[in-house]
Amino acid sequence: MKYIKLPYIPENMVTHVLLDKRVYDRFLYALEDLGIKIVICESCDDLYLAISSHPDIFYFHYEDNLIFAAPNSPRKTTEELKKLGFNIIFGERAVLGKYPEDVKYNIAKVGTKVFHNFKFTDRIIAERIEKDSLQRIHVKQGYTKCSILIVNSNAIITSDKGIYKKAIENGMDSLLISPGFIKLEGLSYGFIGGCGGLIGKNLMAFNGDISIHPDYLNIKNFLKKHDIEILNIAGLQLADIGSVIPLCQE
Template sequence: MKYLKFPNIPESKATHVLLDKRAYDKFIYALEDLGIKIVICESCDDLYPAISSHPDIFYFHYEDNLIFAAPNSPRKTTEELKKLGFNIIFGEKAVLGKYPEDVKYNIAKVGTKVFHNFKFTDRIVAKRIEEDNLQRIHIKQGYTKCSILIVNSNAIITSDKGIYKKAIENGIDSLLISPGFIKLEGLNYGFIGGCGGLISKNLMAFNGDISMHPDYLSIKNFLKKYDIEILNVAGLQLSDIGSIIPLCQQ
């Protein structure tokens, strides 16, 4: 078992993933059939129900075995991450209430580039990004990781026009898709980054059926360009579960 050099981009088959406890049962079974162990993200009452157990709200996997976590991240989940050998560094502020108090750790690191609305980034996390001299790409969308499906260290899929524009400007291949068509209980819709994630270098998993999305062919062809196949749950609407986060790999 090894850690990932870059978050969300395994170089081999994932052995452990972090998932919202509300992921489809069929999706969990599909991952388990591949021999992948699931770390369940429990809920926190400090947040509104739709995102109260979303892992990308509480945790920002920074590199290797380093994870930044909200001080009020679910204790049981954090302990499970520690058991896997992760170094958990708690940020300065808890995630609370509604936007923007809930997006302090919802950051997308794409290779060595970091996307976020840096007005809202937790101070401790922002300091580490600055110390490591990573390229910061400031965007308006605070729900950044939710909005970005990371394909590799230089390619993403998003429905956010602002993110798409900034990605292209910074030399990142980007596919812009239609917003919506992804459910998120209590809200109008969820995001593409929140319902998917790589579980190996060449396999993208979706919590739901990506073929039901109106831009399926564009998504499929974009992934195919990078030799990535698709694992999904046939017949179930895509559901935003706060990202599928690969933790460890073979």
């Protein structure tokens, strides 16, 4: 078992993933059939229900075995991550209430580029990003990781026009899709980054049926261009679960 050097971008098949406790059972079973072990993200009462157990709200996987976590991240989940050998560095501020107090850790690191609304980034994380001289890409969307499906270190899929524009300006291959068509309990809709994630170098997994999405063919062709196949849960509406976060790999 090895840690994933670049967050969300495994080099081999994944052995462990972090998922919202409200993940579809069929998706959970599909991952377990591949030998993937699941770390469940428990809920926190400090947040509104729709995102109260979304792992990308509490945790920012920075590199290798380093994860930044909100001080009020679910204790049981954090302990499970520590058991896997992760170095958990707690941020300065808790995630609370509603936007923007809940997006301090919802950051998308894509290779050496970091997307976020840096008005809201936790100070401890912002200082680490500066120390490591990573490229900061400021966007208006605070739910940044939710809005970005990371395909590889230079390619993303998003429904956010601002993120799409910034990605293109920075030389990235980016696919813009229609907003909506993704379930998020209690809200109008969720985001593409929140319902999927790589579980292998060439395998993207979705919590639901991506073929139902109106932009499916564009998504499929974009992934194919980058040599990525799809693990799909037929017949179930895509549901935002705060990202499929790969933790360890073969």
